[in-house]
Amino acid sequence: MSKIFFIIFLFNFFPSINSNPLKLPYENRSLIVLAAPSIWDVNYADDFISIVEFQIKLVKILNEYETAILIADRHTMPLLDGRTKMLREHLPSTLLLEGNIYDINLRDFAPMGCLKQIKFIYRNAEWAPIASKQVDDSINRFLMKNRIKLQRREPEVVLSGRDVVDNGKNRALISNTALITNMEKLPEWSLTLKLQNAFNKVVIVPSPTSFTGRKNLRLDDVLAFADDGLLIISGLDPVTKSRTISELYKREKKDVAVLELPIGDEEKYVKDEGNCGLYTTMLGTEKSLFVPVFGNNPANWKRGYSTKTDKMVLRLIETNTRKRVIPVNIPREICRRGISLRSLAWILRGSAANQIRGLARGKEN
Numbered sequence: 001m002s003k004i005f006f007i008i009f010l011f012n013f014f015p016s017i018n019s020n021p022l023k024l025p026y027e028n029r030s031l032i033v034l035a036a037p038s039i040w041d042v043n044y045a046d047d048f049i050s051i052v053e054f055q056i057k058l059v060k061i062l063n064e065y066e067t068a069i070l071i072a073d074r075h076t077m078p079l080l081d082g083r084t085k086m087l088r089e090h091l092p093s094t095l096l097l098e099g100n101i102y103d104i105n106l107r108d109f110a111p112m113g114c115l116k117q118i119k120f121i122y123r124n125a126e127w128a129p130i131a132s133k134q135v136d137d138s139i140n141r142f143l144m145k146n147r148i149k150l151q152r153r154e155p156e157v158v159l160s161g162r163d164v165v166d167n168g169k170n171r172a173l174i175s176n177t178a179l180i181t182n183m184e185k186l187p188e189w190s191l192t193l194k195l196q197n198a199f200n201k202v203v204i205v206p207s208p209t210s211f212t213g214r215k216n217l218r219l220d221d222v223l224a225f226a227d228d229g230l231l232i233i234s235g236l237d238p239v240t241k242s243r244t245i246s247e248l249y250k251r252e253k254k255d256v257a258v259l260e261l262p263i264g265d266e267e268k269y270v271k272d273e274g275n276c277g278l279y280t281t282m283l284g285t286e287k288s289l290f291v292p293v294f295g296n297n298p299a300n301w302k303r304g305y306s307t308k309t310d311k312m313v314l315r316l317i318e319t320n321t322r323k324r325v326i327p328v329n330i331p332r333e334i335c336r337r338g339i340s341l342r343s344l345a346w347i348l349r350g351s352a353a354n355q356i357r358g359l360a361r362g363k364e365n
Contacts, residue, residue, distance in 0.1 A: 031353035050333035113198035116151035167225035172199035281340035299332035
């Protein structure tokens with residue numbers, strides 16, 4: 001186990017990380033697509049303003065390093081482009097695209113894969129079946145209406161992005177929840193082959209266990225690839241950690257190194273809500289890592305989160321990855337709901353990315 005597992009602690013803190021981004025031409029950038037909640041969506045009504053303002057800020061940050069676009073329905077669009085003066089910040093029309101997407105955790109139900117973009121069936125075990133189907137239908141309508149070219153659809157496999165942690169290149173960890181969900185329709189060997197067709201190397205790992213306040217942790221809350229061969233693990237869940245390392249050692253041998261992030265006051269982390277304090281909810285592209293930080297938010301201060309820990313973790317990650325590391329402030333209204341940088345984002349490259357860029361700019365590709 002020691003061959004792939006190492007823990008690094010650093011005690012020097014630095015004021016900034018990668019403050020001068022490398023400006024890349026658009027064709028060399030990843031496209032990151034987000035979906036705003038509808039102004040009529042009762043599920044997000046309590047925190048609607050906080051969520052939308054966070055998404056606007058996030059799109060602006062992402063566009064400094066990659067390309068990002070926010071999808072919204074026609075009722076919500078006037079708030080985002082400034083026609084309705086309800087929000088403090090707005091986006092230009094070139095970063096907005098009209099569409100009716102029925103949930104904001106776009107990564108869960110959008111096409112995914114390392115080798116090719118494949119649209120799987122989406123179902124959420126926490127929702128009524130009809131609600132999951134409506135969300136899945138909404139992204140399918142968006143893809144068909146805009147003639148977005150996918151490499152494949154997989155009509156036999158139910159798979160949510162919450163159960164997938166991939167490096168975007170050639171490997172993925174898949175929660176054993178996917179096996180349970182598909183066991184009545186597909187034998188394990190058949191499901192594994194279909195997953196390998198999308199992600200190449202696949203390792204099945206245990207889903208996160210529940211804690212006092214963290215009852216619905218996702219696999220992509222506690223694991224993240226910081227580089228092609230570097231997996232970062234949150235120390236919050238010792239069961240998931242040990243079993244994941246064991247499965248990696250059996251399957252990947254020396255191809256993947258594992259870095260465990262320190263979590264500070266363990267009792268505080270265990271009792272908190274959502275994914276607050278979990279730096280493993282980071283969003284990674286080919287060249288960048290957007291890492292959540294929690295110490296700049298007053299509501300998070302009261303929970304004991306600090307900029308000191310943020311800086312330590314940022315430096316620890318930066319030391320171990322070739323990618324540039326960009327901190328993103330996370331409001332408590334976001335993390336306590338279990339919303340993360342990664343769950344919000346659908347990452348594309350190639351022809352599909354160019355099509356969506358063209359739609360936002362009012363052009364046809």
